[in-house]
Amino acid sequence: MAKTILITGAATGLGKGAAIGLAKEGHRVIAPVEIHAQETSLREEAAAEGVELEVFKMDIKNPADRARMLRYDFDIFVANAAINEGGPLGEVPMPIFREIFEVNVFSTLETAQLAAKKFVEKGKGKIIFMSSMAGIMASPYSGLYAASKHALEAIAKTMQKEMAHFGVQVATINPGPFATGFNDRAVEAKWKWFNEDIHFSPAEEMKEKDKGVADQFDPADMIAKMVEIIPKDSHKFRTVYPPETEEQMKKEEAENWEKDI
Secondary structure: OOOEEEEOOOOOHHHHHHHHHHHHOOOEEEEEEOOHHHHHHHHHHHHHOOOOOEEEEOOOOOHHHHHHHHHOOOOEEEEOOOOOOOOOOOOOOHHHHHHHHHHHHHHHHHHHHHHHHHHHHHOOEEEEEEOOHHHOOOOOOOHHHHHHHHHHHHHHHHHHHHHHHHOEEEEEEEEOOEOOOHHHHHHHHHHHOOOOOOOOOOHHHHHHHHHHHHOOEOHHHHHHHHHHHOOOOOOOOEEEEOHHHHHHHHHHHHHHHHOOO
C-alpha cells in the first residue's frame, strides 16, 4: 500500500536517495531541503529519474520553515536532516558543538514534535529517526557527532514508549559508514580551526584517524535498505546496516561493560 512520507534533509546523500527510491516504489514523497537553491536541483534530479517529489524549503532550525510541515498530511515522518563535524572534545570551540546539537537534537526533536501531534490526532503514524552507528559507538575525534546521535537514541527510545499509547510507532535507522561525502566533510572541517601551535591534541594521530574515511560502503545499498524499511507497517525498533556494522556496534557495547580505566 502506497504511503505518504516526509523526509527532512532530502537534498543530499542518503535522504535524497531514499526520497527518490521511495517515489519510484509508488509512494508520495514530501522532500524538504535546507535552502532554496537545492529545490531546483532536487526537482531536476527527480525528473531525471522519472519521478516527482513535493519539494519545499525547510531549514529545520527556522521556526517559520518548520511550520510549513503543518500544511502537509503524511503517514510517515523521517527525521533525516543532520550535520557532522569532527575534532577533539577537549578543545572543540563550543559554538561548533552547540550548532551540532541545535540541528541534530533540538531542531530534530521540534520537527518530530510536529509530526507527533499530527499522528496523535490521526491515531496512527510512524516517526523514524535517522541515527547512526555513532548513536551507539564512540571513537576518538568523532565525539561531537556521536554525542548528538547518542542523545537522539535516548529521544527515540523514550518516544517509542510514550507514543505507543497513541498508536504511533517510533524507530531508528542506524547506517554504518557510507560514501556520500557526509563523513569526508566532517573529517576535513576540524582543520579550519585546529592549530598545532596552540592546541594540545595530537595532530598526527588525528590525521591517521582521518584516513579511515576512505573505508566506506556504497550508499546505494543503504538507500535500498531505507526504501525497504521506511514504508513497512512493522519492523524492528532499530535497523542497523550493513550487518558487519551491527556486529561492530554490539561488540563495542559488550566491551564497555568489561573495560577498565
